[in-house]
Amino acid sequence: xxxxEELAKIKASRREALKIRExxxxxxxxAHVMMCGGAGCISSNCKDVVEAMQASLAKNGIADQxxxxxxxxxxxxxxxxxxxxxxxxxxxxxxxPKDADAIVEEHIMKGNxxxxxxxxxxxxKEPTPKVTDMDLFAKQKKIVLRNNFYIDPTNIExxxxxxxxxxxxxxxxAMTPAEVVEEVKxxxxxxxxxxxxxxxxxxxxxxxxxxxxKYVVCNGDEGDPGAFMDRSVLEGDPHSIIxxxxxxxxAIGAEQGYVYVRAEYPLAIDRLxxxxxxxxxxxxxxxxxxxxxxxxxxxxxxxxxxxxxGEETALLTSIEGKRGEPKPRPPFPANEGVWAKxxxxxNVETWANIAEIxxxxxxxxxxxxxxxSKGTKVFALAGRINNTGIVExxxxxxxxxxxxxxxxxxxxxxxxxxxxxxxPSGGCIxxxxxxxxxxxxxxxxxxxxxxxxxxxxxxxxxCMVDIAKFFMDFIVDESCGKCSxxxxxxxxxxxxxxxxxxxxxxxxxxxxxxELGNTIKSTxxxxxxxxxPNPILSTIKYFRDEYESHxxxxxxxxxxxxxxx
Amino acid sequence: xxxxxxxxxxxxxxxxxxxxxxxxxxxxSGLIQVLTKAQNLIGYLPLWVQTxxxxxxxxxLQEVYGVVTFYAFFSLIPRGRHKIxxxxxxxxxxxxxxxxxxxxxxxxxxxxxxxxxDSRFTVEVVRCIGACGLAPAMIIDGKDVHGRLxxxxxxxxxxxxx
Numbered sequence: 041x042x043x044x045e046e047l048a049k050i051k052a053s054r055r056e057a058l059k060i061r062e063x064x065x066x067x068x069x070x071a072h073v074m075m076c077g078g079a080g081c082i083s084s085n086c087k088d089v090v091e092a093m094q095a096s097l098a099k100n101g102i103a104d105q106x107x108x109x110x111x112x113x114x115x116x117x118x119x120x121x122x123x124x125x126x127x128x129x130x131x132x133x134x135x136x137p138k139d140a141d142a143i144v145e146e147h148i149m150k151g152n153x154x155x156x157x158x159x160x161x162x163x164x165k166e167p168t169p170k171v172t173d174m175d176l177f178a179k180q181k182k183i184v185l186r187n188n189f190y191i192d193p194t195n196i197e198x199x200x201x202x203x204x205x206x207x208x209x210x211x212x213x214a215m216t217p218a219e220v221v222e223e224v225k226x227x228x229x230x231x232x233x234x235x236x237x238x239x240x241x242x243x244x245x246x247x248x249x250x251x252x253x254k255y256v257v258c259n260g261d262e263g264d265p266g267a268f269m270d271r272s273v274l275e276g277d278p279h280s281i282i283x284x285x286x287x288x289x290x291a292i293g294a295e296q297g298y299v300y301v302r303a304e305y306p307l308a309i310d311r312l313x314x315x316x317x318x319x320x321x322x323x324x325x326x327x328x329x330x331x332x333x334x335x336x337x338x339x340x341x342x343x344x345x346x347x348x349x350g351e352e353t354a355l356l357t358s359i360e361g362k363r364g365e366p367k368p369r370p371p372f373p374a375n376e377g378v379w380a381k382x383x384x385x386x387n388v389e390t391w392a393n394i395a396e397i398x399x400x401x402x403x404x405x406x407x408x409x410x411x412x413s414k415g416t417k418v419f420a421l422a423g424r425i426n427n428t429g430i431v432e433x434x435x436x437x438x439x440x441x442x443x444x445x446x447x448x449x450x451x452x453x454x455x456x457x458x459x460x461x462x463x464p465s466g467g468c469i470x471x472x473x474x475x476x477x478x479x480x481x482x483x484x485x486x487x488x489x490x491x492x493x494x495x496x497x498x499x500x501x502x503c504m505v506d507i508a509k510f511f512m513d514f515i516v517d518e519s520c521g522k523c524s525x526x527x528x529x530x531x532x533x534x535x536x537x538x539x540x541x542x543x544x545x546x547x548x549x550x551x552x553x554x555e556l557g558n559t560i561k562s563t564x565x566x567x568x569x570x571x572x573p574n575p576i577l578s579t580i581k582y583f584r585d586e587y588e589s590h591x592x593x594x595x596x597x598x599x600x601x602x603x604x605x
Numbered sequence: 606x607x608x609x610x611x612x613x614x615x616x617x618x619x620x621x622x623x624x625x626x627x628x629x630x631x632x633x634s635g636l637i638q639v640l641t642k643a644q645n646l647i648g649y650l651p652l653w654v655q656t657x658x659x660x661x662x663x664x665x666l667q668e669v670y671g672v673v674t675f676y677a678f679f680s681l682i683p684r685g686r687h688k689i690x691x692x693x694x695x696x697x698x699x700x701x702x703x704x705x706x707x708x709x710x711x712x713x714x715x716x717x718x719x720x721x722x723d724s725r726f727t728v729e730v731v732r733c734i735g736a737c738g739l740a741p742a743m744i745i746d747g748k749d750v751h752g753r754l755x756x757x758x759x760x761x762x763x764x765x766x767x
Contacts (some may be wrong), residue, residue, distance in 0.1 A: 050707065079734075079735055079750070080736055080738040080739055080752075081740070082750070083736055083739055083751075083752050084739070084752070085748035094607075094723055095672060116738075117736075117737070117739065118736025118738045118739070120738070120739075165615050238614070260733070263732060263733075264733070265693065265694035265695045265696075265698075265732060265733035266694050266695035266733060266737055267733065267750055268733070268736070268737055269737075271735045302736070303641065304731065304732065304733075304734055305735065306747065306748070341637070341638070342637065342638065342641055344640070344641060344676035344677070344678035344679060344732075345676050345677035345678035345732065346675060346676050346677060346734060358637065359634075359636075360633075360634050361634040361635060361636035361637050361672070362636075362668075362672065363671050363672055363675040364676075365675075420737060422696035422737035422738060422740060423695070423696050423699045423700070423737075423740075424699060424700075428737060428738040428740075429738050430698075482615055494695065494736075494737075496695045496696055496697060497701060502699055506694075507698075507699075510695070510698050511695075514693075518732075520675075546606050568761030
């Protein structure tokens with residue numbers, strides 16, 4: 041890619057070809073069928089549906105007038121496989137290969153909807169055919185997931201058609217590196233990996249740091265159980281990560297980037313490596329990008345299954361090919377990161393925001409969200425809830441809106457009990473707090489945490505002591521063992537929880553858990569240990585009566601724990 | 606030279622392993638990538654493989670062993686032909702991964718981490734596989750996700766894997 045004009049030319053011609061996806065009927069094509077190719081829908085055999093669809097199109101002689109495209113995750117995983125048929129943006133769900141003929145012959149050829157495959161809101165008699173009218177999507181605001189309904193993740197020109205790489209062009213040709221850093225700072229975006237540190241500040245520290253070479257790293261080691269947002273972005277829009285990282289490379293003066301992805305996400309690894317190759321082919325990675333003398337390369341590093349590697353210093357050590365054990369900070373990665381060189385490390389979701397910030401400006405971005413937390417947040421909604429899947433909402437949306445309006449409430453008329461956010465670092469938020477607007481501060485104040493954005497809904501059949509034990513079990517397994525508060529302290533906490541959940545709890549156990557928890561929080565070496573007691577501390581705070589009835593009466597109200605007599 | 610003793614036609618495997626090592630020869634930073642590929646090739650990481658990788662990359666055997674035992678993905682012992690990974694993420698836990706494990710234990714007679722005597726299945730518990738919308742879920746052979754599992758479906762699913 042030599043110039044913005046060249047990029048604009050590709051964009052214009054590709055956009056013309058994709059007009060049908062904006063609802064504008066085309067003279068040559070009848071329809072584009074966007075079939076969700078996220079992990080959930082692939083597991084529900086969406087590829088068989090695609091094949092059946094293609095066979096049906098061929099049978100009816102219109103294969104050249106309809107495109108069937110596998111996209112990234114569209115969000116509503118439990119309805120999978122799902123598809124959107126353009127130009128009318130009709131949403132179909134729970135598709136089976138045998139439904140292909142109905143969609144092709146009725147919908148595409150005759151223009152009639154197929155009512156039995158349409159979405160019906162819980163309790164509604166009439167279906168909601170148009171995707172944009174669905175309550176599930178109406179409350180969402182898509183910045184990170186901007187392309188998920190629109191592009192083929194394996195086609196770089198689809199990404200370019202929706203303003204892809206324009207921000208990189210702008211950062212390289214119309215802005216100084218300092219201006220890029222300033223814009224990101226002014227936007228107020230905070231790291232989406234969990235801790236919520238200002239991204240712009242991080243970049244400015246690294247830009248000012250003296251060592252060379254510098255590195256840009258993407259944390260795609262999405263380890264929180266119950267979180268699959270980063271996976272959706274990597275699979276559905278890999279170029280947004282590449283573009284964000286390249287912009288940062290320009291801003292801080294780095295020429296090499298690494299994306300660290302979990303081995304458990306093979307599809308994400310495939311899509312991302314394909315995207316990197318394509319970006320290189322189009323001259324958007326490599327030497328002399330946009331003819332500005334700027335060079336940037338990206339390499340993928342595969343994580344081999346260690347939760348602690350989501351912690352930044354551990355991840356950087358793992359990139360070097362070593363045991364992923366954390367190090368004390370300071371020095372911070374901005375000064376001494378990978379190979380002890382200045383490094384900016386951000387999470388997948390953070391990277392996916394960057395191009396939009398540069399393209400539309402800091403003022404636009406900071407107009408979304410709350411005073412202290414700008415922009416949107418992607419959550420992975422799962423557990424005991426009607427609509428499970430990926431949602432993106434402005435910061436400041438309340439939990440009630442997410443659970444009841446977007447998530448469709450709790451199935452089988454059960455009572456809501458709590459939402460767990462932030463995975464093993466977070467906590468459980470009870471019903472009384474459902475109207476809290478979600479941002480970094482409010483969640484921390486509740487004893488939970490934004491974390492990376494996993495949100496697990498629990499109902500009356502969930503035992504909170506058992507959940508606390510589940511997380512502690514996870515932490516004991518994943519603690520790297522380097523520091524003793526985490527290695528020994530979490531093990532002792534687990535033993536107490538095991539005692540309580542088998543009817544052997546003693547008077548004073550709750551107090552002991554609180555004392556241990558607070559000690560570990562203030563003495564552990566890294567983020568994993570410092571936040572490990574949160575699930576226990578928060579469940580004691582809001583559900584102390586459940587602990588007490590386990591200990592004093594050998595009673596588990598949710599009937600989960602089995603007491604040994 | 607530590608030789609392979611399993612009678613697997615070591616020469617051919619060694620050649621392929623060397624090809625994997627060559628990509629990162631003399632580069633200690635490539636250790637995890639090489640181990641990943643070597644395990645995909647051989648199925649596990651016996652001592653002779655670790656020794657060869659250590660020499661090839663220029664790191665000590667102790668470091669290689671340290672890395673192998675740190676990461677959950679690597680295995681020092683042979684595994685079954687089919688790997689059943691039961692997701693232990695929160696969503697799966699809330700929706701009954703305990704029952705899935707119990708059923709597998711009953712059907713196969715092995716616990717997590719163990720391989721059936723006929724080397725057909727290895728049962729493992731893995732961290733969240735990101736299929737939370739399909740909880741409770743398990744992945745067989747790293748690619749086939751079976752979701753919304755009910756205990757009575759499990760024997761039928763296992764039959765598909767010989």
